[in-house]
Amino acid sequence: MADNTKRVVVIKNISSNLIEEAILILKNGPDAAADSQPQQAVCVKAGKGNELILREAEYIINQYIKENGLAVKKGNNRVPSAKKRPRIRLSANAIINISMAAAFLLLIFVVSKLF
Template identity: 40%
Template structure:
């Protein structure tokens, strides 16, 4: 049996996400929730367990939401979608332009040989 080495664990279920079903967060041992709450709100907060739990849940939800946003951004970048301009990157590249010009030149030469131009 290990003595004195415990971790605080937060399990969040029923997350409103299509990606994450359940989140398990392991908290650091050296945090003081009351100090963090005071710094975050810049005023005195009544120190009770419910306020600490609410703060932990809000921070966990924030982390999960940020993770989901990052995953969506990475997926869009892999698919070539540029969210800033709302356009697809590389849809009309130099090689496509070159192929169109070459096809037009071949068609022009073919029409000249046949005497239609």
């Protein structure tokens, strides 16, 4: 029976225009929160109203965590990625120089075809 119990927090008197009270179901302990991967909320066909409610709920949860010191310190949870290709960055001058060289080569090609 102890495995099925959850810690539930009910937050009332929230300074929000949209939310009257919030019911939070907490994880079993800080170790469980640290082991789990961060998950993002998925909202299917969320309109502006839904997005506003989600932002408001996230704000209330974040405020509760800050006030009660429940924040879990995050370590380096990055997944090692495969070898990344170096990204080629071309400046404006490099693009102009390449286009000038291409135009010059095209001019030489056209002139050689004429003679």
